[in-house]
Amino acid sequence: MALSLQLRDVQIERGGRSLFSPITATIGAGTLVYVRGANGAGKTSLLRALAGLAASSAGEIRWGVSGETASASVATSFVGHANAMNDALTVLENLSYAAALAGQAYQPVRIGHALDQLGVFKLALRRVGTLSQGQRKRAALARLLLRETPGSRAWLLDEPFVALDVDTQKLLEQLIANELRAGAIVLLSSHQSFSIASPQLTEIAL
Amino acid sequence: MSLRLAASAVFRREFQLFARRKSDWANPLMFFVIVCSLFPFAVGSETERLRGIGVGVIFVGALLAALLTLPRLFDEDARDGSLDLLLNSNEPLAMLVLARVAALSIGIGAPLILATPLFSLLYALPSDVALVLALAVALAVPTLLLVGAIAAALLVTARGGAILTAVLVLPLTIPTLIFGAGAASKVLYGESPFAELSLQAAYLLFALALSPLAASAALKISTD
Amino acid sequence: MARTEQQSNDRFQGRWFWRYASPAAFYPVAGRIEKIGWFLAITLAIIGLYIGFFRAPTDAQQGEVYRVIYIHVPAAWMAMIIYLAMAFWSATGLVLGTRLSFMMSHALAPTGAIMAVIALWTGALWGRPTWGTYWVWDARLTSTLILFFLYVGYMALAASFDDKKKGDRASALIALVGAVNVPIIYFSVNWWNTLHQGSSVRPGSSSMASIMLTAMLIMTFAFWAYCVAAAMHRLRTQIIERESGAQWVKELVK
Numbered sequence A: 001m002a003l004s005l006q007l008r009d010v011q012i013e014r015g016g017r018s019l020f021s022p023i024t025a026t027i028g029a030g031t032l033v034y035v036r037g038a039n040g041a042g043k044t045s046l047l048r049a050l051a052g053l054a055a056s057s058a059g060e061i062r063w064g065v066s067g068e069t070a071s072a073s074v075a076t077s078f079v080g081h082a083n084a085m086n087d088a089l090t091v092l093e094n095l096s097y098a099a100a101l102a103g104q105a106y107q108p109v110r111i112g113h114a115l116d117q118l119g120v121f122k123l124a125l126r127r128v129g130t131l132s133q134g135q136r137k138r139a140a141l142a143r144l145l146l147r148e149t150p151g152s153r154a155w156l157l158d159e160p161f162v163a164l165d166v167d168t169q170k171l172l173e174q175l176i177a178n179e180l181r182a183g184a185i186v187l188l189s190s191h192q193s194f195s196i197a198s199p200q201l202t203e204i205a206l
Numbered sequence B: 001m002s003l004r005l006a007a008s009a010v011f012r013r014e015f016q017l018f019a020r021r022k023s024d025w026a027n028p029l030m031f032f033v034i035v036c037s038l039f040p041f042a043v044g045s046e047t048e049r050l051r052g053i054g055v056g057v058i059f060v061g062a063l064l065a066a067l068l069t070l071p072r073l074f075d076e077d078a079r080d081g082s083l084d085l086l087l088n089s090n091e092p093l094a095m096l097v098l099a100r101v102a103a104l105s106i107g108i109g110a111p112l113i114l115a116t117p118l119f120s121l122l123y124a125l126p127s128d129v130a131l132v133l134a135l136a137v138a139l140a141v142p143t144l145l146l147v148g149a150i151a152a153a154l155l156v157t158a159r160g161g162a163i164l165t166a167v168l169v170l171p172l173t174i175p176t177l178i179f180g181a182g183a184a185s186k187v188l189y190g191e192s193p194f195a196e197l198s199l200q201a202a203y204l205l206f207a208l209a210l211s212p213l214a215a216s217a218a219l220k221i222s223t224d
Numbered sequence C: 001m002a003r004t005e006q007q008s009n010d011r012f013q014g015r016w017f018w019r020y021a022s023p024a025a026f027y028p029v030a031g032r033i034e035k036i037g038w039f040l041a042i043t044l045a046i047i048g049l050y051i052g053f054f055r056a057p058t059d060a061q062q063g064e065v066y067r068v069i070y071i072h073v074p075a076a077w078m079a080m081i082i083y084l085a086m087a088f089w090s091a092t093g094l095v096l097g098t099r100l101s102f103m104m105s106h107a108l109a110p111t112g113a114i115m116a117v118i119a120l121w122t123g124a125l126w127g128r129p130t131w132g133t134y135w136v137w138d139a140r141l142t143s144t145l146i147l148f149f150l151y152v153g154y155m156a157l158a159a160s161f162d163d164k165k166k167g168d169r170a171s172a173l174i175a176l177v178g179a180v181n182v183p184i185i186y187f188s189v190n191w192w193n194t195l196h197q198g199s200s201v202r203p204g205s206s207s208m209a210s211i212m213l214t215a216m217l218i219m220t221f222a223f224w225a226y227c228v229a230a231a232m233h234r235l236r237t238q239i240i241e242r243e244s245g246a247q248w249v250k251e252l253v254k
Helices: A043-050 A091-101 A107-115 A132-147 A166-181 B004-022 B025-044 B047-068 B070-080 B082-086 B093-122 B129-152 B161-188 B194-223 C005-012 C018-020 C021-056 C064-096 C099-130 C141-161 C165-195 C210-244 C247-253
Strands: A003-011 A023-027 A031-036 A058-065 A068-070 A077-078 A156-157 A188-191 A200-206
Touching: A003 A043, A003 B194, A023 A200, A023 B093, A031 A043, A031 A091, A031 A166, A043 A077, A043 A156, A043 A188, A077 A132, A091 A107, A091 A132, A091 B004, A091 B082, A091 C141, A107 A132, A107 B093, A132 A166, A132 B129, A156 A166, A156 A200, A166 A188, B004 B025, B004 B093, B025 B047, B025 B093, B047 B070, B047 B093, B047 B129, B047 B161, B070 B093, B070 B161, B082 B194, B093 B129, B093 B161, B129 B194, B129 C165, B161 B194, B161 C165, B194 C165, C005 C018, C018 C021, C018 C099, C021 C064, C021 C099, C021 C210, C064 C099, C064 C141, C064 C165, C099 C141, C099 C165, C099 C210, C141 C165, C210 C247
Parallel strands: A031 A188, A031 A200, A077 A156, A156 A188
Antiparallel strands: A003 A023, A003 A058, A058 A068
């Protein structure tokens, strides 16, 4: 289940102009990639393009799972600024919806375990609309832990530490480190400083 | 297998939302009720006159009520980010959109269809006309929502969404309007509505085949 | 299925039809076509109107009023044809990703809408003396009205995106959806019209003498030429506006 990512001359256009100069990179399993850049440099656009949510204007993005080319929808989990949770539904309902769209049958135990790892198991049956920002973010991050086996999906995290308190940030750093050890690729953008123990570290500067 | 899983999750979620937020289906129904009640004040309450306009008023009222629910399809999801889950699924997006439109058609359509015979009574329409009209509305609401899904998908991120949706969608509902209202009128004049209903159903099938594809392409364009 | 312009370029580079896919290359060509178009439009319109208004006989049934067909019918045809052309360029743009195709469809839309308005306007002018009212819900007039709505929708959609590229693709998609639906709408409106017994006299429905037909054909060509010229003019404006960052435009404007 080794993950790999290849970027060849990737460019993204917004409003008719390129956001950054072409990116070429080869990223192997267990690598933490820090996507760096000023506001408007295209961090979110790049992460969305890597997640298959937007098209790149030129170049090629190729995800590989066990040496074979895979679509971004199979190889990645994306957590962006928005939490991808409907306020009127409970955390459990939202996460099982996300799991079903990712191709997994309803497994409340797995969802419960994921919530537990982020310390929000108690919130499973609460409606998202009644939660605080930090709680929502934690519940949203639990989506990452719904993967089949640890390390089987690349995590694409757009500003994951926003709205998290110090302890939770530590917790997330720990989870990322564990996932990297299991062979995942993690790409993240962040304005906050963080420290993640990682076997390999790369930077993409935009 | 996993397509069925994903599609049924989309379908189920719509009904969870309908159960949590009754206003989602109750407001369009109220809109329909009020629009239909306005016309007698404007044109007078003579039985003959009401019978003459009844089919048209009820049919157009139902179409407009359904039209108003279109932003519900993708707008909220785009705001809270759940749309990304749909886009990022490995299953064909067109099928997921279809599941969502189907759920919306049932959730919005059922109250409208049930209210149709009631309003037929208020417009002095005979009961056989009322039944055919309800059937025609049952065919028209999914057609409008299917065609409307394309516009709603395109306008997820654009300015002036709601009104522009109406401008884009309403001309395309003319066939179902003509055949649907035509069917009920035929019954009113004592003729068989079979031809009109078949044509209306044919248009629904046509929309069923093409709209989900167009709507998924539209979603990809607008969220790109 | 859909490519970006770059991918299409890699695939088709060097082929004859690809040479003019670049706005820079097509700009001077469009200029030449525009000039020829204006010339033909004016010449043919003068000849056509002369034959139609001074040579062609008075219609036995409708009197002098019928002469509006020399404008009404070609305009109605053009409204239809331009929509199809627009849909064609939209499809091309979506498949090949060429920005010139999208510009072409944007350039065509206003002309098509104007044609629909001319057809409706002249229809109303003709209707007043003939039917005694400016508007009847005649199948062809009603269809033209709906076509006008489709044009308006297309243009409004294209204008509502800040990102031009997005607006291009979005409006192209809606043009295709419209084009697929147009035959069905026409069919349904016809069905509805026969059901509700519309008027039987229509512009251009009576049998025509051959000189009338000649005038109408000439006028049709004049309208074609006008539409081509107007579209090319708008296309050139669009190219300049959209490519304003490019070097060749800067040199051109200098």
